[in-house]
Amino acid sequence: MKPVYSETKKHKNLVIIGSGPVGMVSALMLKDHFEKVILLERQSKESFLRKHGFTFPIVFSPAAIKILENIGAWDAIKSERSEFFGVVIHKRIMGKEFEFTSAQDGVYSHWRNHIVAMLYECVQEHRIHIHFDANVEDIDFQNNICRESKLGDVPFDLLLGADGINSFTRSLMAKAHPTFAEGAFNLTLLDNWYAYRLPAKGTLRDKFGGGSRFLASNVYVDNLATHPSDKFRIVTTSMKQPSEEISVLIKHDAALDLKQVKELNESCFGQFVDSAQVLNEAWDAGYAGKFDQVQAPTFNLNAVLLVGDAAHGFESTGDLINMGIASIGSFCEIFNNSPSISEALHAYDETVGDSLRYYADFSFRRSKEKISAEVATIEFAARLGITSRHPSLFGIFEDDFEIRKYMQKYKRDLLKVKLMFFGIPIMLLLLKLFFPKRKNA
Incomplete structure (x- = not known):
């Protein structure tokens, strides 16, 4: 308004x-x-x-x-x-990469x-x-x-x-x-990160910026065989303007120092760039930071x-x-x-x-990876027409988004799924009490 x-x-x-x-x-x-x-x-x-x-x-x-x-x-x-159509999650499961896509029309990255x-x-x-x-x-x-x-x-x-x-x-x-x-x-420390930009050329562009991938963020979770960890993530976003570049964000825990993170970065991107010098120069122009959670009553x-x-x-x-x-x-x-x-x-x-x-x-x-069950139950209820979609799935991109109404709806949806899943066993128990199984004559 x-x-x-x-x-x-x-x-x-x-x-x-x-x-x-x-x-x-x-x-x-x-x-x-x-x-x-x-x-x-x-x-x-x-x-x-x-x-x-x-x-x-x-x-x-x-x-x-x-x-x-x-x-x-x-x-x-x-x-x-x-142009930006959404997010593609790449997760390695049992040694094989699976992709999960969350798409949204009419959005752009800047x-x-x-x-x-x-x-x-x-x-x-x-x-x-x-x-x-x-x-x-x-x-x-x-x-x-x-x-x-x-x-x-x-x-x-x-x-x-x-x-x-x-x-x-x-x-x-x-x-x-x-x-x-x-x-x-x-402030609560969540994770560390390192960010830098690579020119989108040749094999690198084909791998991380070619086709529809040029219109999305790709999130690689537990994707490096040399460092299996759900806490290690690489996020690439392809940008067209003012020049074609790949934005790279690496999220890692405090146990890894920057030297180790750089080595893991080289194992991921080294094969796709023209030379080690290109990768090193891009890395050196990057910057490190932390993901923190603010708590203010x-x-x-x-x-x-x-x-x-x-x-x-x-x-x-x-x-x-x-x-x-x-x-x-x-x-x-x-x-x-x-x-x-x-x-x-x-x-x-x-x-x-x-x-x-x-x-x-x-x-x-969400940062602590403790919303999987919540997302699954709300999305299941949404398919039944009981709730709206979960906030993590482009909820804030609704045309009529307003923070107060949105969070009131989210609170109601949490209550609905709790009542739904607690209500089912109670209903079965009541059915058993009031309609006991008949004994065979």
Whole structure:
């Protein structure tokens, strides 16, 4: 839903810590409510906008696209994209590879750095200034003051913490919150990852980018005979624009160091590239990271709100950024219909925030490989017309997706399958009691 902004500005300062996609989308959606929007970004401008640095493919959901259209950024973003039909899981079972496909029509993948560049242009057009190399030192939650090393004390009517998984805003909130203990706000390490890009040429393109495979992410689970492990996964995504490349993401546990991961990477891709030098140069230009799970019992303290990864970060399967952008759309809708900022924040945290925390809990179980039975039972019930499809199977790509309604439906579906599977033995027992088997005369 497109926000209906008032014609007159009601508030003075909006401060946003973190200017990634969620931070910039927030600024563009809320700019007409404030006299001044201040974006604080800890990276340098050069690092923030570099084309060949930290990036990965992103597929936007219809709900996220509607928001990007509303802020005037979608046309620029979609100018550079690659067709994407879904995900193909390759799993080695008893020494043989099996494929499982989950398809979705009408979706595209985009490089993250292209998305950032286009949103930055949009922010510039609206004369919203980003303060690069920012160093936030403290937040006074009682008096609504953000202290930054160069700007000094910056007063705010609303502060959004959009500073990612390792959010400094969240750590300050944890220390200051009067209701929840500091330990209730924490990070749980899930797995490590390494990402890099390979030029899609020759045999490599034929193997990982040829035909319909050029339009999908391929997930290889327990696929290397030299390292049999369900925890080791290679995800390849073929990208057409601006040039044909294969995005490679390797997920591994902490027991493997980067040297071992590189050796396993060579055993997988070495046979498909022109030379070891090509593979080594691509690898050296890559970057390592961690999948962490954010746990936050609330996203709000006074006039401060955590958004995006800072609030509900989890191991994404394409849903994290979409949930972040969609949640900002929901916040703006609540904001527009609330008489005050404090009431909007309270309403958001109790409704959308509660749904996001529930979704994050589901994603945590997904990361721990503890949802197989749940997926199977809900999908079985969906075939019988009892439930909707499970969230892990493109649920957020429904045209009418809205986080609150979606999670309410998911909760109801969980209850339905529990009642169904607990109800069947109870029904059989009752039948046995009331209709005992007749004895032969």
